[in-house]
Amino acid sequence: GENVEQHPSTLSVQEGDSAVIKCTYSDSASNYFPWYKQELGKGPQLIIDIRSNVGEKKDQRIAVTLNKTAKHFSLHITETQPEDSAVYFCAASLTGNQFYFGTGTSLTVIP
Amino acid sequence: GAVVSQHPSWVICKSGTSVKIECRSLDFQATTMFWYRQFPKQSLMLMATSNEGSKATYEQGVEKDKFLINHASLTLSTLTVTSAHPEDSSFYICSLKAASGNYEQYFGPGTRLTVT
Numbered sequence: 001g002e003n004v005e006q007h008p009s010t011l012s013v014q015e016g017d018s019a020v021i022k023c024t025y026s027d028s029a030s031n032y033f034p035w036y037k038q039e040l041g042k043g044p045q046l047i048i049d050i051r052s053n054v055g056e057k058k059d060q061r062i063a064v065t066l067n068k069t070a071k072h073f074s075l076h077i078t079e080t081q082p083e084d085s086a087v088y089f090c091a092a093s094l095t096g097n098q099f100y101f102g103t104g105t106s107l108t109v110i111p
Numbered sequence: 112g113a114v115v116s117q118h119p120s121w122v123i124c125k126s127g128t129s130v131k132i133e134c135r136s137l138d139f140q141a142t143t144m145f146w147y148r149q150f151p152k153q154s155l156m157l158m159a160t161s162n163e164g165s166k167a168t169y170e171q172g173v174e175k176d177k178f179l180i181n182h183a184s185l186t187l188s189t190l191t192v193t194s195a196h197p198e199d200s201s202f203y204i205c206s207l208k209a210a211s212g213n214y215e216q217y218f219g220p221g222t223r224l225t226v227t
Contacts, residue, residue, distance in 0.1 A: 032214040034214075034215070034216070041221070041223070042220055042221065043204050043219050044155070044204070044218045045218070046215060046217065046218075049214070049215065089154060089155065093214065095214060096208060096213065096214030097160070097208075098160070099155075099216060101155045102154065103153075104152075104153075
């Protein structure tokens, strides 16, 4: 089955700086890669996603890049704000059915 | 995105009793719903996939007789934890998928189960 690794497990950045979280996956058949933000005691919220036919996608301060050859994808958050502090999960999926989640990254934005 | 609700948001029960958790899609019909379990500071683990009108598909290692799933309509799926034990204490989260061709899953707010 699919195996998703996520790094780093914790990340602290100063407000205004950029944050980058990286994930690798093992199954070359996976074609959908979402990123979720989870705040304490709440369910995950989809923040951005990318399909395998696209190399990069951007939504305001958030961007995701995908390298299919190397089987890795990354989340980029620019101009970080304290409200960006949360746990971020990547996932890999084949057509959006079974999601294989990474282990999560706890992001802290220091004011 | 879709709006998903779960009820209750938290529940405390005694060991040996059963607990039912509801997952509702509030703004569109969900052909497929998923149930996840998340232990503290850990990732989400898929327990089962629930399709409307058919039996749920359970992941390896998940006891189907202990975690009963019913997807009776396109807007409601329920998870019943039977004969709960302290090790079943966890954060249970449902997600739904709208229709074929859409890959997104939208998650509910979760239910915190504590078994004493």
